[in-house]
Amino acid sequence: MLEALIEPLQYGFMQRSLIIAILVGLLCAVVGSYLMVQRLALLGDAISHSVLPGLAIAFMLGINIFIGAFVAGVLSTMAIAWIRTRSPIKEDAAMGIVFSAFFALGITLITIIQKDNKIDLNHFLFGNILGVTSEEVWNTAFIAGIVLFVVGLLYKELLFYTFDALGAQAAGLPVNLLNFGLMLLIALTIVASMKAVGVILVLSLLITPGATAYLLVKRLHQVMILGAVIGIISSISGMYLSYFFNLPSGPAIVLVASGLFVLALLFSPSYGIFTQRHSDTKGFAIWREIKQLIR
Structure with a gap:
């Protein structure tokens, strides 16, 4: 068992993947805790969907794609805030409008690029942690350091x-600055996580570890710490599964x-479905109403 765990680490690409997995698992859980608490x-x-056009434009201009993705993420947050403050449109509707427009633009630009260049940009959609380079490791570590420093400071x-x-x-x-600053932290976290899980799946790492921890502990700092542990375990385990099972x-x-x-949802000491008695859950109430309609 131990030999199977050590064997992949003899390769440089697995060592880089391990570092990225730890950084991304930690970063997403910490920043995602704020998202989950604020709903x-x-x-x-x-x-996460809005960074795609930035990726494509940065590639066409020959600049660092991380910079392009971050700029696109910032522009999307500014667009959401502008729509929300300058119109009667609610925030959730503004988010839906902006991310769908940016995502469609990104897919269109990527398709145009791939017509003239034999290059695969799809790994930014779904991630490829086993293919990270040393430069990407340093970029991710730099971004993670900035985000964690700001979170600790504020x-x-x-x-x-x-x-x-x-x-x-x-x-x-300054609540408006705090809100915008939190959006910037989210954008940086998504940029740092692109190569690991991709822009489509990064939401899961932002929300799921924190949500799992929320079922087990109560205070925000505990959610962050436990969520970070869960995020790191998930990232490393997924990396090994990817390596061994292709x-x-x-x-x-x-x-x-x-x-x-799912395990936390079923067996959490405080909220677990199997560990707590629910005399009148919504699920049973809905089932009873369906029965009444049938009768």
Whole structure:
């Protein structure tokens, strides 16, 4: 068993993959905890889909694709905020409009690029952690360092804003800057995670480890710590599954994270379906109403 775990690490690409897996699992869980508590999972989805045109444009201009993806993510957050503040459109509708438009533009640009260039950009959609380069490892580590430093520096302010935005505003905190700063952190996290799980599946790593931890612990810092552990375990396990069974790396990581969430949902001491008695759950109530309609 131990030999099977050590064997892949003899290869340089597996060593780089392991580093990326740890960084991405940690980063997504920490930043995703804020998204989950604020019930803004759709925001992560919107930004992750919105980085695609930035990738394509950066490739066409010959610049670093990480820069292009980040700029596109920032522009999408600004577009969402502009629509929300300048129109009666609600935030969730603004997110849906922006991410679908950006995603469609990105797919179109990638298709145009692939007509003239024999290059595969699809790994940015679904991830390819086994194919990371040394430069990508350093880029990811740099981004992770920045994001974790900012989260540590502004932890109390972000905590206050996350749970009570009106109270934070009344206390004099710059809530608009905090909100925009949180969006920037999400964009950076998505950019750092692109090569590991891809822009389509990154939402799972942003939300699932934190949601799993939320079923097991109660305080935000505990959710972050346990979520980071779950995210790292999911990433490393998915990487090994990808190596040994020739599976796509991104989906393998997401399936492991989803499996851990299902276990927590079933057996959580506080909220588990099998560990708690629910005298009148919504599921049973719906079933009773269906029976009444049939009768």
